[in-house]
Amino acid sequence: MEGATQKEVAQRLKSIEGHIRGIQRMVDAERPCIAIIHQIQAVQGSLKQAQMLLLRQHLQICLCNLAEQDPEQGDLLRQELTLLFERSH
Numbered sequence: 001m002e003g004a005t006q007k008e009v010a011q012r013l014k015s016i017e018g019h020i021r022g023i024q025r026m027v028d029a030e031r032p033c034i035a036i037i038h039q040i041q042a043v044q045g046s047l048k049q050a051q052m053l054l055l056r057q058h059l060q061i062c063l064c065n066l067a068e069q070d071p072e073q074g075d076l077l078r079q080e081l082t083l084l085f086e087r088s089h
Contacts, residue, residue, distance in 0.1 A: 001054075001057055002057060002060075005053055005054070005056075005057045008053060009050050009053050009054060012046060012049060012050040012053075013050060015046065016043055016046045016047060016050070019039065019042065019043050019046065020043060022039065023036060023039045023040060023043070026039065052082070052085070052086065055081075055082065055085055056078075056082060059078045059081060059082065060078065063077060063078055
């Protein structure tokens with residue numbers, strides 16, 4: 001994995017970990033369900049962002065051979081797969 005991507009994913013995961021602990025404190029404090037749900041949705045969004053970073057990195061590496069043979073086609077395929085993945089989640 002590229003160093004910059006690894007660093008960004010690690011930072012996001014640490015932030016998510018802290019956010020999860022905060023949600024647990026909310027549950028323990030019997031905060032309103034809707035407030036907890038909003039926080040869970042925020043964590044899900046953060047996880048999706050981390051997931052997309054990893055997907056882009058994976059596609060960049062796995063499509064390397066295709067991109068070398070036909071850079072334009074490799075780029076189009078990467079964009080198509082990324083959009084497809086974003087829509088399915």
